[in-house]
Amino acid sequence: MVKKSLSNIKKHGRSIILFLIGNIVGSASFLFLYSQKLDSLYLERDAIYYANNQKYKQIRKLEQELAKLSQHRIPSPNREETIKKIIVEVDSTYRFGAEMIKAQVEAMLEPFLDKSMQLISNNPELVESVLQKKPIPIDAEQTQKVQVHVKYLSFYNETLKIWVKAEENTGEDLTNYQK
Template identity: 45%
Template sequence: MMTARFFRSRVMIRVAVSFFFGLITGMVVMLLWTGQKLDGMYLERSALYYANNQKNKEILRLQEELDKDARRQENSEQIHKIQVEVISPLRYGQEEIKAQVETLVDPFIGKSVTWISNNPDLLDTILRNRTIFLSDDNNRKTEIRLRLKYIAFIESTLKIWVEALEAAEPEKPAN
């Protein structure tokens, strides 16, 4: 009986040891298999983080570029310079006429191009039949009448063509 009990206990020990070795072997295999899967997932996650960061940097760069374009367009839609061209049969005083007209339209610097293009009559009202005086070397004043001929917008420059004619002197009555 003892041998049968001894034999049974030995078999039970072998079964228990085999079970634990199988359990340990199964855990090791499972750990190695899941470890490889986890390593692959960690690498994939790192690659996704890197790609996400690259896309975020690109988005920020594009937003900055859009902001710059918006600022540039906003600045280009404002008048920064006014250029005056004088159409006149007079051979003298054109620079002085230009200077006086530029002084008259100086308040338009910084205004929106679209605002002025929608209201060109404002410029016409300012310059229509405007009288300016030119001084010559003999301290005589010549009366000049202005009239707006054309306006054009070239980027942020307002270009104005003004017709300048010498005002007719009133006739003196005969004595």
């Protein structure tokens, strides 16, 4: 049985190879025609993943808050308003990587969580200084990096919403240059 199928493969070897080559050529041509559509679908998928992730985080945070409130029953009325959530909006010249920038900016701004809103609104340069510390890579190989700058900050209902502008990181960091 095995011998028979091996001899069959040998007999039709050329057809099999042609079939495989045809497949490759066909899929490459398909890609040339539809790759831009695929790109936009991938972008949409990434945006949905990101939004889903954010919702999941929010649900977890609300659950924790609920648990905390149920423990303390009566909240103190003079409590200082603190940042509980950070939302990042990116204005980028690049078509790709907006979600990556959002995620990394959020990670960089994590130290501001549970800090007083008044403190940040009085010193907005604190946010800019944190973001200026390191450029953000927007691809897996970390070859392309962007520098983000704060455009606007808004404080609403324990939420810090921040708009950042991502620009190509062209400047070399000369402060670390050593001969």
